[in-house]
Amino acid sequence: MPYSSESFKSFNPTGEIILALLIIGVLMILAIVVGILAKKADPTKKPRGLLLLVEWCVEKLDATVHETMGPGFENFGGLLLAIIPFLFLSFTIGITGLPTPMSNIAVPLTLALITFVLIHVTSIRYTRWRYFKRFIDPIPVFLPVNLISMWAPLISMTLRMFGNAIVGWVLISLLNSLLGNISSAIFSFAPAGLNSVFITPIVTPVFHAYFDLFSGFIQTMVFVFLTMLFIAQERPEDVETEVALATRKENHV
Amino acid sequence: MKDPLIAIAAGIAILSAGASSIGEGYLCGKAIEGMSRNPEMYGKLRSSMIIGCALVETCGIYSLLISILLLFVF
Numbered sequence: 001m002p003y004s005s006e007s008f009k010s011f012n013p014t015g016e017i018i019l020a021l022l023i024i025g026v027l028m029i030l031a032i033v034v035g036i037l038a039k040k041a042d043p044t045k046k047p048r049g050l051l052l053l054v055e056w057c058v059e060k061l062d063a064t065v066h067e068t069m070g071p072g073f074e075n076f077g078g079l080l081l082a083i084i085p086f087l088f089l090s091f092t093i094g095i096t097g098l099p100t101p102m103s104n105i106a107v108p109l110t111l112a113l114i115t116f117v118l119i120h121v122t123s124i125r126y127t128r129w130r131y132f133k134r135f136i137d138p139i140p141v142f143l144p145v146n147l148i149s150m151w152a153p154l155i156s157m158t159l160r161m162f163g164n165a166i167v168g169w170v171l172i173s174l175l176n177s178l179l180g181n182i183s184s185a186i187f188s189f190a191p192a193g194l195n196s197v198f199i200t201p202i203v204t205p206v207f208h209a210y211f212d213l214f215s216g217f218i219q220t221m222v223f224v225f226l227t228m229l230f231i232a233q234e235r236p237e238d239v240e241t242e243v244a245l246a247t248r249k250e251n252h253v
Numbered sequence: 254m255k256d257p258l259i260a261i262a263a264g265i266a267i268l269s270a271g272a273s274s275i276g277e278g279y280l281c282g283k284a285i286e287g288m289s290r291n292p293e294m295y296g297k298l299r300s301s302m303i304i305g306c307a308l309v310e311t312c313g314i315y316s317l318l319i320s321i322l323l324l325f326v327f
Contacts, residue, residue, distance in 0.1 A: 160311050167317055221303065
């Protein structure tokens with residue numbers, strides 16, 4: 001179908017995409033508020049409230065990035081601070097009963113694509129023209145193998161997030177239908193349609209807490225750590241590259 | 254009505270989750286062994302253990318996806 005104004009009018013997003021956009025909007029407003037607060041804040045006084053929380057997060061994140069990735073990635077915390085709240089919110093929004101944005105494969109694919117692009121950009125940044133050598137490593141016969149295995153991080157990261165979200169959704173909906181059937185069998189004296197709601201609200205919160213909160217937290221952490229490790233391993237180990245030297249000089253001056 | 258063999262196929266596909274859980278248990282046990290040997294490494298070992306667990310878990314998730322696809326697509 002060619003691009004036209006019709007194809008934009010027929011744009012029909014599913015609930016997951018709308019929720020993802022809503023979360024992005026909320027986080028953008030929050031970011032603007034924090035930015036205004038940070039600009040107005042008096043640097044000689046102690047930060048309070050929201051600003052204190054954000055400053056603590058930034059400090060922790062910078063320490064983690066420095067510990068995990070080493071020198072040359074001093075500004076990397078900004079990306080993570082943008083990705084972490086979105087990931088965590090979009091996993092934990094399932095606790096309200098709304099569909100998790102992660103259960104539409106477009107959302108995790110986009111997030112994994114960010115990491116995938118960054119891996120290759122970092123590789124080009126550090127190795128320049130030697131970047132193309134990674135496709136014929138160690139001998140040119142490995143070219144087709146390398147061309148295929150290059151997509152492995154993208155696919156595995158996408159399917160990990162998508163799989164986790166869809167697992168929680170399937171298990172909770174199976175549990176809901178099971179508990180509904182049990183409840184309507186026990187409370188068969190109640191009017192039909194009403195008798196299936198008695199057991200479900202007592203049992204499911206535990207599973208919601210596990211599959212949405214705990215699993216969401218773990219998956220956020222795993223995605224962030226994998227992003228950091230994948231990108232950090234693109235930096236040559238003992239070669240003191242120009243970029244690392246330049247960033248170090250900037251930081252010292 | 255669906256072919257009942259599809260349900261059996263989905264059940265066989267999910268069997269690999271058992272293998273991945275064995276691997277996960279082994280990983281956790283080894284990590285805790287290392288933690289008890291030198292407790293000052295606790296933080297580092299915990300984070301790498303969780304990443305390892307997630308990587309191992311991917312295999313189980315793949316098998317679950319395959320079984321879900323078998324159930325819903327065919």
